Amino acid sequence: MEIDELKDELVKLKQCNYTLKKERLKYRELFNWANDAILLFKFSNTNDPIIITEANTAACKHFGYKYEELIGKTNLDIDSQETALRGPEIVSNLVAKGHEVLEIAHRNKNGESIPVEINHKLIYLGGDTMIISVIRDITIRKKNEQELKESLEREKQLRETLENEISQRITFTRALVHELKTPLTSMLATSELLSKNLAEEPNLSYMKCLYAGIQDLNLRIDELLDIARGEVGLLRLECEPLNIYELLKDIDEIMNPVFESNSQKLTISIQNPLPVVVADYKRLKQVILNLLDNAAKYTPWGGNISLTAGINHNNLEVEVKDNGKGMSPEEIGALFHLYSRSHKKGTPSGLGIGLALSKMIIDLHEGEITVKSKVGEGSAFTFSIPLRPKAK
Template identity: 25%
Template sequence: MSRRVFWRILAPLMGLILLTLAGVTLYLSSLFYQNNLQRMQTYLLQEARLMRNLLMPLILEDPQNPQINQIVRESARLVGERITVVLADGRVVGESEKPLDQLENHLSRPEVQEALSNREAVEIRFSTTIGEEMLYVAIPVVSQNQQVVAVIRLAASMGAIRQEQQTLNGSLFIAALIAAAFAVLIAVWITRRVLAPLEKLSATAQQLAEHTGETARNEGDEIRRLQAAFQTMSEHLREQVSQLRAERQKLHSVLKNMKDGILLVDENGKISLINPAAAGMFGIEETRAIGASLIEAVRHHTIVELWERTRHSEQPQDGEVEVLPEHRFLQVVLTPLGKETGNATLLVFHDLTRERRVERVRRDFVSNVSHELRTPLASLKALVETLQEGALEDPPAAQRFLRQMEIEIDNLTQMVRELLELSRIESGLVPLQRRPVSPCEILRRGAERMRLQAERAGLTLQVDCPESLPEVFADAERVEQVLVNLTHNAVKFTPPGGEITLGVKQEGQAICFWVRDTGVGIPPEDLERIFERFYKTDRSRSGEGTGLGLSIARHIVETHGGRIWAESQVQQGSTFFFTLPLEK
């Protein structure tokens, strides 16, 4: 251990000890001085009150009575302090130190002035009469009419107090020197104890720094070498922590943005990691899932059985499950991660719901198309067979069969046309020709196209359109097609004598169109499915139509960025709404 390091630590410690002792000594000296001064003041005030009790009858009877001065001198010899009696006009009528004729008027004395204000006074000042610094106390003598008639004053020499204080200060100084000597010895012992392992610690820190690939500086004493070694290690650790933080952030970003769900389960079945996708699949908060058991989080026994099978066999497992109540289909792959991770298991969930729904839609589409084609084709086949069996020989019957065949062919042609139209809209092959257009203009054109058909059905067709509406940025022909499809449905399902109303209004930053009828209405269980392809309610199965009109309308509205829906009550009518945004 170098002497320089020893003194670098010991010198400040000694300085602190000496400053502390000096501060304590000064504080105690001041405290004792103030206590002695307060004690002397209290003593003088008590003696002054006794003198007032003794002299008050004489002063009130005759302030010039020589007996006052005699009593003052005798009392001063007993008390050992200077006593003075001063009248309200400043004349001295009693004095223990000098003859009365040698004393000047005392009215200007500060303590006398304060006592004449009917207050007890304390003053430390230099006495011109005695020729030294004195401690004065003065108390008033008050008559029966509450007038101050005289002042009793006692004085003590400050020299005695200061002499006593000097003696006390010497004792305190000696005690402080002794305490400082003991404190320095203790500081030396502590410093040696602290510095004893410093050199060994410095060597160890330097070796650790060298293991990081960098060499710490060897200059200076142990503290500087230790500081350099720790700085080298700190920089290396900071770099490693920064790298780990970056890697952790990358992993967090990957897990957060993955569409597949990720679960990490320890050997006890507790979840230690979950990403947002998995939390969304099972409807659980990430913070609640961490530390929860697998069965509590996924609430699916098939997944737990797959995990147990993976844990026992230490082989990957996979399966497919359906999660309720959302009817979500998930493919799960379980992979054991081995002893390096504490026998944890990684579960990866891939959402197959969209694929399963597409398969179901595809099956439904094929089934619906087959069904819709089967009816007109069967009708055509029956008509052809009837003609082949001899109906050709009957011209009126043959003409009737040919007209029916033409109707069935027209229905097939319309179905194919609407299927092609729906396919083109869904695939985006029909670009919208948007332009600013008046909502009322679209509404009136759609109403005029359907007015004749409504009149033939015995229905009243009305238009409700405020003229103050702003223009909407839309493909006018496509929006008109939506209105025609909705109005066609209203005409088809409204009995004669009913009423159909086409209207439009502004709702915030959108224009809302509606078609309201007084028809048979739609059952609640059918409302959410009427915009699906080929979907028909039981009432409409017997009527004409392909079941594609509402699906086409929905796709046109959604392509514009709008929304379409229906409200209905059975036997009271239906209202179809769709919105189009105002902005481009």
């Protein structure tokens, strides 16, 4: 009876050994199929090196050792010099925390340094204290990070260079405007004084013409500085509640002599009542004057020009329409772009600064400016801006 029981126990023991061996092979297979390198270290104390007791296939490939070569090595054999110096500190932190993820550098069989991210944990197996480390090669990630860092540094240098060039450009433009304005100021004052005191013709007409020309030149110089500011985002608005009736009355008084000299007729139509608009008085005036000045230049002697103002979907909408030469689709496409202007024979010369500046100003008001035109049928410029700017 006892012999039979021993036989049964022996059979059971063999079955257990077979099952255990089978499970061990299964887990070894899974262990070796892992993409990341995995090492198992035996730990004794924080001052002694930790010894490799197990390694998967990925770990052997990572370090360049055969399995038999890797087993028995310590962390000092596989860590870079810098990491090896930190070894006791790294192990002490792990013992204190039980688990840690950090970036270090390994050294392979050829002595090459490999940046890695290790995820290691303190575990207990059969009464022994062990450390399991899952190792991921981050060479590509580090390379990408370095390239990104270098790209950001280049971008920073380019931005600083651009900002310096912009600053120099603004400084130059201001200096240029100052140099032009200095003699112009005295010319403007003198011509204004003479035009008021001269009584005899044709000298009075000549002086008025000279005064108007100097005023126009003064305006163009101001536009030059505004354009320079606008190109680099330094053009600012000073918005306040304004009365459109007063604005258009002011504009009519300024432009009336121009239209009279060309025998042109300006018709102004304003919606009544018209609410108060919050906008930059000076800049809005600048836009409308530019549009009317363009209309006067491109409309023949005796032509008709209209200015209409009203409300459309909570926007102030202003239209300047003429019966001048009109424009082709190609010419319309070039409008509102700096230094672009029609060079057709018989058209006024210029750089197109006025329309480009007008678009900048309307954009700053969060509005829109458009044009409709056909050759021989005149042009209609329309801009719309919110009655009140959006809260920021």
